[in-house]
Amino acid sequence: MNPQEYKYTPEHEWICPESKDKGKVGLADYAQSQLGDIVFLYLPAPGTQVKQGKKMGEVESVKAVSDIFAPVSGQVLEVNQTVIDEPGLVNKDPYGAGWLLRLELSKPPELDALMDSDEYDKLIAQLSEEESEQTED
């Protein structure tokens, strides 16, 4: 479910390394399923410097607003205008058409601190288990 070649943050952002120092960033499937229908995205403009683990934007669903954190440090190269115009794409296709932006990595070794898909799958399994325990109580 979660693509193997992507890297993940504990806050459920993903980055797909496109080359040594460039990558596409988006929200993981778990994030969109928790948020519900996404209706507005607030993303940094191209040229903005972002820092790993720091807030770089916000996502608004019908129900709530939540922060988007930078998976790695770098400069925003491009924002996905299609997803700005149609934020529901994040729900429909979080790993494809629903990507958010492209970054130029200023510190590529930061990628090593992120989870690979195996580790991330485990985190999701754990979260889903906790959730079902809570609701069945």
Next chain:
Amino acid sequence: MMELLKKTPLNKVHHELRARMIDFAGWQLPVWYTSILEEHRAVRSGAGIFDVSDMGRVWITGRKAAAFLDRLLTKRAGRLEIGSSQLCLLCLEDGGILDDLLAYRVGTDQYLIVWNAGDIEQKLGWLQRWAGSDPDIVIQDKTADTVMVAVQGPAVCQLRNLKGVCHLPRFGHTRARIEDVEVLAARTGYTGEDGFEIIADAANALRLWGSFMRRGVKPCGLGARDSLRLEAGMLLYGRDMDKSTNPFEAGLGWLVEMDNGDFIGKSALLEIKRQGVKRKHIGFRMTGQGIARLGYKIVRCGQEVGQVTSGGYAPTLNANIGFGHVPIELATIGTDIEIMIRNKPVAAKVVNRQFYKRGAQNEPPRI
């Protein structure tokens, strides 16, 4: 320690449908099943069903039931015809709103009130206090013994299981049978659409719910309940009004009958009316980009002038809308205000609170 959440008689059904559950006023309820937007649209274009069993259902009976309610409510219960219901308020002595509710007259000396899920003990205590030990006033909270569903949408009267109740006028109610289940059905709702609110014994909850599932009625959660009522300009107790709000500020003066004998809060309300209100509950539409949410500040020229009490995305209008309190001089329709979103003022305009009106053309905003 986490307080144990109350469960409605339909709790198992929600889990089977894999709904996302949340805590709402002490109840475990679905916030959505598949998607708030899908559920919202189903109610605007077809039919949806909500578990509204969290709403309190209290029977007031006895020889003095009518006189008792006349004393407590802002609209005269004694004037209500049997088989009808009315929206009204429960006010404190100082005119503050304790709750908004629907009062149904079921018989000459038989009333049912349906009120919000919050502060139940306090509200029941309030009723008991005024009833005293009078044997001619009997107050019975039957919330736990019954189930309540709302079936809402323009297509409700195409549902065969509702055929027997579609003759009811708005706010009318009757005893009826749905799928062999004895119910009390009322033509009321909280979505701005045609629809019914249906009460039955808790033991028949699954049967009643199943009857609508089989007919393709879409299960809808609290998320859609909130976005639908917001679009329709309906206030939510605890957010848009509370004990510190009087009916005139809330824009609910139409629920107060000043010729209604002497009810609790009346003298305070007369005085408030004489002096005029200083703030007002308004509707606004975002003209700049952003979604206003509960608690956000309303500003003008850098000065905080009020707070957002409800806000969100309006799917039918494809706009961002909300409610809030502002000083009376800013409450005029067309007034420019700003909402602080992400520490930045974003433009909005005061508009009529009824953003969506059934049957009217709801054009997308031209900004």
